[in-house]
Amino acid sequence: MQAEAQVQAGPWPGGRKTAVVLTYDDSLASQLDIALPALDAAGLKGTFFLIGSQIRPEQIGRWRAAAAEGHELGNHTVRHACPKSSYPPARRLDTSNSYDMEMMLAEIRTMNSMLTAIDGKLQHGLATPCGQHLAGGEDYLPALRASGLVRYTRSADGASDGALDPMNLPCIWFDEKASGVDMIAAVEKARRDGGLLIIGFHGVGGDYLKVNGEAHAQLLAYLKQNTATIWVAPLMTVMDYAAR
Template sequence: MLFRYLVAPLLLSGSLAVNAQAQTTAWQGKQCAVVLTYDDAIDADLDRVIPALDSLQLRGTFYLIGSSPVVARRLGEWRKAAQKGHELGNHALMHPCDGTLPGRSFVTPDNDLSKYTVARAVGEIRATNTLLTAIDGRTRRTFAYPCGDRTIGGVNFYEPLRSDFVAARGVTKGLPTAAQADLTNLACYSINGQSADYMIDLVKQARQTHTLLVFLFHGVGGGHALNVDANAHRQLLRYLKAHERDIWVAPLVEVAERVKAQQTAAAGSAPAR
């Protein structure tokens, strides 16, 4: 009986250690993965965000709208960002959102997803991939749902696009493990006015739970109705850099490829039923 009481805690601690090791394997052996994503291809990305990331040798994912004038006007700068290791992600050609939903007064008839067909949505997204490849020469990237909208008339328009992307980022909050991560709708935390402490606390939670944390930013220090203070953003970056031994910070395409490999390996080792 005494032997049982002595051995049981040892077995439990060993099991927890193995589980933690399996979770961190997905994150390059580190405690967690953190991905910094920036939507809408705005001037602030090139003027403030990329210089801030480059100064600390951190890399992020920038979701470009194919029709954005900032893409056309500053194409060379986007190309340089990609050459430095940042991901240029796909945020569709026209950033269509479902205008029938509450709070969508900003949606115009031209970019109302509810008036699209699935074929049109797929075609515009693939056209944006062609544009992005012309900029960065890459064929592997991720997609971000404009406004988080995923369906047209009840049909998920991403289904025909699964082979076009490594993964797609949604807008729902969550800190998934590699096994839990839904590569068709990756969870993220949208930042709009929150403090540096709030963002750093999220990173600490991810470290403790060995999970994936994706940040969603728009404006940084201005430039968008959804915004985060530039100093708060800078404090987050400095925290990530100071703890880079324990935190894997990478573009979403790289993290998603790692997650996909882990999930495929796990599925292959699962016993047949």
């Protein structure tokens, strides 16, 4: 099923002022150990973009349980191939420079199958590795649109208060330099603007590119206290609502 060209950001369910989506990338242990319990304690649901090669066998049951509890599992490809320019020269990693579009789409298709084996769902969304959509220096987003492999693609930076391209959704990022106040301020701006805010995290209280665990907890507490005006839901749920 190919996504529509654009969907409108708002109005949101129950007259809420904004929709906030909490996304977590890279299949990190701190997400299972810290982020998921914090979300569950606050009664909130998040979207976790998993890298197939980073999922350890002993984690599969935990990811499956998270999906059963209403969290979304998303596609972050099998190997997370990024352009060489995204990494310091000393790091030996798979790079998308050696891919072509056919290879990248095949990897996305394979990761969809892995996710279905975990959560039982036939459709998933994608977060592009490193927030870009290049394979061998060529933009694979047009081919991905035509393929119907994913329902949405989260890639670009920024927030949106107007029409959205489901295949190039904006996202803002926080790391250990961000306080709870900083993150709450971003949500408050989205509430004033009335749009969609997708927040991206990697590690939570651990791992890399991490956000401080207490700051993350402050954000969740604020969101829990303001459910009358802020809708927090997994990204697939929000996009399905916006496309209605």
